[in-house]
Amino acid sequence: MQIPAPFDYVRATSVDNALELLARYGPESRVVAGGHSLLPMMKLRLSRPEWLIDINDLYELDFILRDGNKLRVGALTRHTTLLESDEVAALFPIVRDAELVIADPVVRNRGTIGGSLCQADPAEDLSTVCDVLAAEAVIRGPRGERILSMSEFHRGPYETAVGQDELLCELRFGIRPRTGSAYEKVERRVGDWAVGAAGAAVTLAADGTVDDAAVGLTALGLDHLVADAAAVLRGRRPDEELFAQAGRLAAAACDPVADQRGPVDYKRHLADELTQRVLRRACARAAQMQEG
Amino acid sequence: MTVIHDRPSNPAAGDEDRPIGYGRIQRKEDPRFVRGQGHYLDDIVLPGMLHSAILRAPVAHARLVSIDTTNALAHPKVVAVITGKDLLGLKLAWAPTLSADVQAVLVTDKVRFQGQEVAFVVAEDRYAARDALELIDVEYDVLPPLVDARKALDPDAPVIRDEIEGRTDNRIFDWEIGDKAETDAVFASADVVVSQEVVYPRVHPAPLETCGAVADFDAVNGKLTLYETTQAPHAHRTLFAIVAGIPEHKIRIVSPDIGGGFGNKVGIYPGYILAVVGSIVSGRPVKWVEDRSENLMSTSFARDYIMQGDIAATKDGKILALRTHVLADHGAFNATAQPTKNPAGFFSIFTGSYDLKAAYCSVTGVYTNKAPGGVAYACSFRVTEAVYLVERMVDVLARKLNMDPAELRLKNFIKPEQFPYANKTGWVYDSGNYEAAMRLSMQLAGYEDLRREQAEKRERGELMGIGVAFFTEVVGAGPRKHFDIVGLGMADGAELRVHPTGKAVVRISVQSQGQGHETTFAQIVAEELGIPPEDIEVVHGDTDQTPFGLGTYGSRSTPVSGGAVALVARKVREKAKLIAGAMLETRPEDLEWEKGRWFVKGDPSVGKTIAEIAMGAHGTVALPEGVDGNLDAEVTYDPPNLTFPFGAYICVVDVDPGTGQVKVRRFVAVDDCGTRINPMIIEGQVHGGLTDGVGMALMEIIEFDEAGNCLAGSFMDYLIPTAMEVPDWETGFTVTPSPHHPIGAKGIGESATVGSPPAIVNAVVDALAPFGVTHMDMPCTPARVWAAMQGRARPPI
Amino acid sequence: MQISMTVNGNDVTSEIEPRVLLVHYIREVLGLTGTHWGCDTSNCGTCVVLMDGQPVKSCTVLAAMAAGHDIRTVEGLATGGTLDPVQQGFMEEHGLQCGFCTPGMMLTARALLDKNPHPDDTEIRQAISGQICRCTGYATIVRSVQWAAAHPAGHGLDDAPATDYSAGTGLDGTDTAVPDVATETAETGTEVKA
Numbered sequence A: 001m002q003i004p005a006p007f008d009y010v011r012a013t014s015v016d017n018a019l020e021l022l023a024r025y026g027p028e029s030r031v032v033a034g035g036h037s038l039l040p041m042m043k044l045r046l047s048r049p050e051w052l053i054d055i056n057d058l059y060e061l062d063f064i065l066r067d068g069n070k071l072r073v074g075a076l077t078r079h080t081t082l083l084e085s086d087e088v089a090a091l092f093p094i095v096r097d098a099e100l101v102i103a104d105p106v107v108r109n110r111g112t113i114g115g116s117l118c119q120a121d122p123a124e125d126l127s128t129v130c131d132v133l134a135a136e137a138v139i140r141g142p143r144g145e146r147i148l149s150m151s152e153f154h155r156g157p158y159e160t161a162v163g164q165d166e167l168l169c170e171l172r173f174g175i176r177p178r179t180g181s182a183y184e185k186v187e188r189r190v191g192d193w194a195v196g197a198a199g200a201a202v203t204l205a206a207d208g209t210v211d212d213a214a215v216g217l218t219a220l221g222l223d224h225l226v227a228d229a230a231a232v233l234r235g236r237r238p239d240e241e242l243f244a245q246a247g248r249l250a251a252a253a254c255d256p257v258a259d260q261r262g263p264v265d266y267k268r269h270l271a272d273e274l275t276q277r278v279l280r281r282a283c284a285r286a287a288q289m290q291e292g
Numbered sequence B: 001m002t003v004i005h006d007r008p009s010n011p012a013a014g015d016e017d018r019p020i021g022y023g024r025i026q027r028k029e030d031p032r033f034v035r036g037q038g039h040y041l042d043d044i045v046l047p048g049m050l051h052s053a054i055l056r057a058p059v060a061h062a063r064l065v066s067i068d069t070t071n072a073l074a075h076p077k078v079v080a081v082i083t084g085k086d087l088l089g090l091k092l093a094w095a096p097t098l099s100a101d102v103q104a105v106l107v108t109d110k111v112r113f114q115g116q117e118v119a120f121v122v123a124e125d126r127y128a129a130r131d132a133l134e135l136i137d138v139e140y141d142v143l144p145p146l147v148d149a150r151k152a153l154d155p156d157a158p159v160i161r162d163e164i165e166g167r168t169d170n171r172i173f174d175w176e177i178g179d180k181a182e183t184d185a186v187f188a189s190a191d192v193v194v195s196q197e198v199v200y201p202r203v204h205p206a207p208l209e210t211c212g213a214v215a216d217f218d219a220v221n222g223k224l225t226l227y228e229t230t231q232a233p234h235a236h237r238t239l240f241a242i243v244a245g246i247p248e249h250k251i252r253i254v255s256p257d258i259g260g261g262f263g264n265k266v267g268i269y270p271g272y273i274l275a276v277v278g279s280i281v282s283g284r285p286v287k288w289v290e291d292r293s294e295n296l297m298s299t300s301f302a303r304d305y306i307m308q309g310d311i312a313a314t315k316d317g318k319i320l321a322l323r324t325h326v327l328a329d330h331g332a333f334n335a336t337a338q339p340t341k342n343p344a345g346f347f348s349i350f351t352g353s354y355d356l357k358a359a360y361c362s363v364t365g366v367y368t369n370k371a372p373g374g375v376a377y378a379c380s381f382r383v384t385e386a387v388y389l390v391e392r393m394v395d396v397l398a399r400k401l402n403m404d405p406a407e408l409r410l411k412n413f414i415k416p417e418q419f420p421y422a423n424k425t426g427w428v429y430d431s432g433n434y435e436a437a438m439r440l441s442m443q444l445a446g447y448e449d450l451r452r453e454q455a456e457k458r459e460r461g462e463l464m465g466i467g468v469a470f471f472t473e474v475v476g477a478g479p480r481k482h483f484d485i486v487g488l489g490m491a492d493g494a495e496l497r498v499h500p501t502g503k504a505v506v507r508i509s510v511q512s513q514g515q516g517h518e519t520t521f522a523q524i525v526a527e528e529l530g531i532p533p534e535d536i537e538v539v540h541g542d543t544d545q546t547p548f549g550l551g552t553y554g555s556r557s558t559p560v561s562g563g564a565v566a567l568v569a570r571k572v573r574e575k576a577k578l579i580a581g582a583m584l585e586t587r588p589e590d591l592e593w594e595k596g597r598w599f600v601k602g603d604p605s606v607g608k609t610i611a612e613i614a615m616g617a618h619g620t621v622a623l624p625e626g627v628d629g630n631l632d633a634e635v636t637y638d639p640p641n642l643t644f645p646f647g648a649y650i651c652v653v654d655v656d657p658g659t660g661q662v663k664v665r666r667f668v669a670v671d672d673c674g675t676r677i678n679p680m681i682i683e684g685q686v687h688g689g690l691t692d693g694v695g696m697a698l699m700e701i702i703e704f705d706e707a708g709n710c711l712a713g714s715f716m717d718y719l720i721p722t723a724m725e726v727p728d729w730e731t732g733f734t735v736t737p738s739p740h741h742p743i744g745a746k747g748i749g750e751s752a753t754v755g756s757p758p759a760i761v762n763a764v765v766d767a768l769a770p771f772g773v774t775h776m777d778m779p780c781t782p783a784r785v786w787a788a789m790q791g792r793a794r795p796p797i
Numbered sequence C: 001m002q003i004s005m006t007v008n009g010n011d012v013t014s015e016i017e018p019r020v021l022l023v024h025y026i027r028e029v030l031g032l033t034g035t036h037w038g039c040d041t042s043n044c045g046t047c048v049v050l051m052d053g054q055p056v057k058s059c060t061v062l063a064a065m066a067a068g069h070d071i072r073t074v075e076g077l078a079t080g081g082t083l084d085p086v087q088q089g090f091m092e093e094h095g096l097q098c099g100f101c102t103p104g105m106m107l108t109a110r111a112l113l114d115k116n117p118h119p120d121d122t123e124i125r126q127a128i129s130g131q132i133c134r135c136t137g138y139a140t141i142v143r144s145v146q147w148a149a150a151h152p153a154g155h156g157l158d159d160a161p162a163t164d165y166s167a168g169t170g171l172d173g174t175d176t177a178v179p180d181v182a183t184e185t186a187e188t189g190t191e192v193k194a
């Protein structure tokens, strides 16, 4: 088996301690959460930190908490915890949709939401989920706490706004009434990274027309929401024609690259097809919430 | 035709109700495995053992300019660094392959595939060995790679094997079989001729345990003990004697528990040889274990056949002839494990299960800048490719004739009364009843209902496909006069000893990789001698302890070793008869056998059990003339013919029209492997092979980019089915014993791997029929299926 | 660095390099070779052990990260000489062939049954979907786990098989009389699971 290059290891005891350690060991230090992105990269020696700062003891970052009209999720929350939370599923069904298709159950026992977002792999699923839910990222560092929107958080593939000496601590999701969300991924096999995936969140007005909507894509060369999707959907009553229109927008907006998972035209087609599917499901769920 | 009745009770054990011999019994090997006490290669730790790692070429084709090992040697834990130059000095830089070619053990002149072995590090621990690889500096002069077999014979193609005197191109062999003129004549006058190019892509057996070795060379007495992940320990011993020049009696090969083989563990890889060199050089035991990317990129791949098929028929669906030309990609060295006279293995059985007027095939083998290998992955010596070709061609023909594919097959099967059947390419099929298997499969599947459901779904725009495939396998090589591997005849030995208290030890030459030999072979002895299976120890996997034989692959264990074991048990039984005669003071001719006991004809109360006879043999009984004082025997079984298992498979898939994702909803497999020894183990073998089929048909492939990079160097990209991609298998069976095999058994290890890919691909193509699709190449990934719906056979990457 | 953890109920303490992977620690330092490995990329699940009762891929956890935690390997499945029902189930239903994936499969099954004593087949398939078996085709693994679910106390004996050696029982009891193909009927000639 492949083996990481040598490094030193230290376990952080608190968020403050982790920040201290990051400051002390400097640019060659990295935090490790679930380790399910970082350790594979280190084994392939694509990543060779000199210090690993283990944050798995920071139980203060492992929580799911309803706080008024916000749901707060600690950065160390594991995929499995998110998947199994009925509260999360009721408020944001997109999370369960996505978690069911992220990696496999054993990986999900270790991988964390914070690690997923900080890894910022273009095929990583929770970024899209956070994007369409307009989550906020709570980041702490030597200069204190910052709260960033997702568009501020993302900086492109494998890059985020989290500085080397900072820690992502929490994600905050606004709870909105009459809102439904959904996620769908095409993978070559269970446990595989996405060939392409789409997520959507839709808020319906009292009259059943779309009040707000967001569509995001995974692994399809678009690291922000599908622009115009909201504009096209807003004020309209959801129907197949509308979904098709949004699908065309998504296909036009994406910029996939060809690889073993498929050629560009197929991936573009997936942007279209999956956008329609998640909008259909998100609208149905929103309508259900409205009734319920 | 042998008919086996109820499992008899076992009087020898004094328990009337206890059946012995054949039937479903738990595996004798399981108690150790479920406790985590299997003993696999990487579990071996010898005193003073060193570890090792191989530096591999990052490019597919390059001149080696220089290697600098200074920094690696300076690593405090590094014991030795071995390069191709060192091996040249030892005359070990090149080793013979299983196909009369040679393969570089370490690169001396030129890199010929990505992942090829360049240098070997021996170190105190596994981590240090890995670290040291980064300290070796290698300079390469990169050459244009050749990874597309179709371009291998172009005049301007780079010559890969330019080290061979006089070589100016990449052609390895041209081989043909069948009557070309006769076949062409049938084609010329046929009503209907259909042609199709069918590609069986490069795939990999990828057993869950990778390959490895621990070499322990004892310089004092000159003895090499080599623990290896090998399916063929005896053949390896002889080859090591030839390669390394160590006298054969000083070599002991031990094959411990094997974590799956599927043909991956037949060949001798550079790593094994390097472990031996490392042990000789360091004077300590050396372990080498490959990681997964090394396994996928350098050890035996499978298939890589580009097949042009033609099929001729009458307009009412009588198949007349088949013709094919194959372009076979053998990679950088011709290391295919195959019987010597068959450079295309058993591909020439591509006439399948049909009664034809004529058939002809030609195969051209070429070198490319890809890893060597070719015969692996439960392929039955390329029967897999053959069956895939003919079963796709029959479906293409069915579509052309607008006939039901099951109907078309039923119309053309070889009939039961035609067996033994001599096909047009020189094989004599031993026995079969194809129609019965096909009908049973259709009945289990509810074929008519499925077709009805499909029609309804098509109306609604849903894509449901039903795939039918029928296969005839050819397994169990020898006979040795026809089949040898590098001159070693394909026969297998067995030795049986019945100890004084009636417990037995049987030693066999084949090696289990999970097939349950310790159980199955005990059951064969049990059936023949009436000793309960739990009282029979099966010894295998150690050349110092077992008789010579060629090993386990090509589904040959039961057909060859199983025959040997039955015969050796019968030999013991005959000997027991003589001893029983002496003990009972009667003439042996007056004795009669019932399971576990010889008794006096007409007086069943007077007799001797095997245990009593064993005690007698080893005791003080006055033995007859020429009978020595034991109850032991040995045989070498040279099978008179191969065996021909067969089966009828039906697969049902659903295709998502929006995304191209394929779901295998049902799979019905009816297999006939002749006499069934342990139905539980047989069922397991079938299930495993069906899963391989799902892998190959839907996801497994090793591709290369234009720069020669292997795109499937890890389990992230070489996808193997999980529990979610496979259905709950539905299996059935018929029993048509082999007439020439001592117990009528035919072998089952690879049937399902051979038969399932065409069933699945036929189902996918059937689902896509509304789009006018008549063929698509494996694997049917979502992207490829979608492309096929757009009218493209393969998506451009 | 020094680490301590509990492995199969025993406290262990060792001096290791920080980069030692848990799988290597278990196999090479502790000598518990029942835990296997099969890939470089965290895909195969051969290395699964239970960490605080949850299945994890021990090739993707540092031994240092496991310090202070409770690890259970296949060697810790049997209690006091009695096999876990899951182990018994794998033997009963032929849930293993080469045995290489088996320890990981059994541990995941144990964790599943602890959480969900009566899973349906799909739940079992999902639970093991991060683990590859190259031999069995999974159906018999699913049956093995179902056997364990149906026998929460096992068969009470150590290795003794509960169902075999009694002709005519088990999945394909029909097979005790191997029929001549000429008289083959679908009834006698199938092994379809009831």
Ligand SMILES: Cc1cc2nc3c(=O)[nH]c(=O)nc-3n(C[C@H](O)[C@H](O)[C@H](O)COP(=O)(O)OP(=O)(O)OC[C@H]3O[C@@H](n4cnc5c(N)ncnc54)[C@H](O)[C@@H]3O)c2cc1C
Residues within 6 Å of the ligand: A030, A031, A032, A033, A034, A035, A036, A037, A038, A039, A040, A075, A076, A101, A102, A103, A104, A107, A110, A111, A112, A113, A114, A115, A116, A117, A118, A119, A123, A124, A125, A126, A162, A166, A167, A168, A169, A191, A192, A193, A194, C041, C042, C043
């Ligand atoms: C076989 C396999 C398949 C997978 N398939 C998928 C998939 O289909 N979809 C998917 O989305 N993911 C997939 N993943 C990734 C998985 O979800 C990872 O667990 C996740 O991406 C990273 O989480 P982690 O906690 O393991 O992060 P780690 O590996 O611990 O860390 C990842 C990066 O984030 C940094 N980091 C972690 N936490 C913080 C923090 N709180 N603050 C600042 N920086 C931090 C680390 O320094 C590191 O650079 C797969 C992983 C594997 C092994």
Ligand code: FES
Residues within 6 Å of the ligand: C036, C037, C038, C039, C040, C041, C042, C043, C044, C045, C046, C047, C048, C057, C058, C059, C060
């Ligand atoms: S060894 Fe493959 S997942 Fe751990």
Ligand code: FES
Residues within 6 Å of the ligand: B208, B259, B260, B514, C095, C096, C097, C098, C099, C100, C101, C102, C132, C133, C134, C135, C136
């Ligand atoms: S039993 Fe061999 S890999 Fe599962």
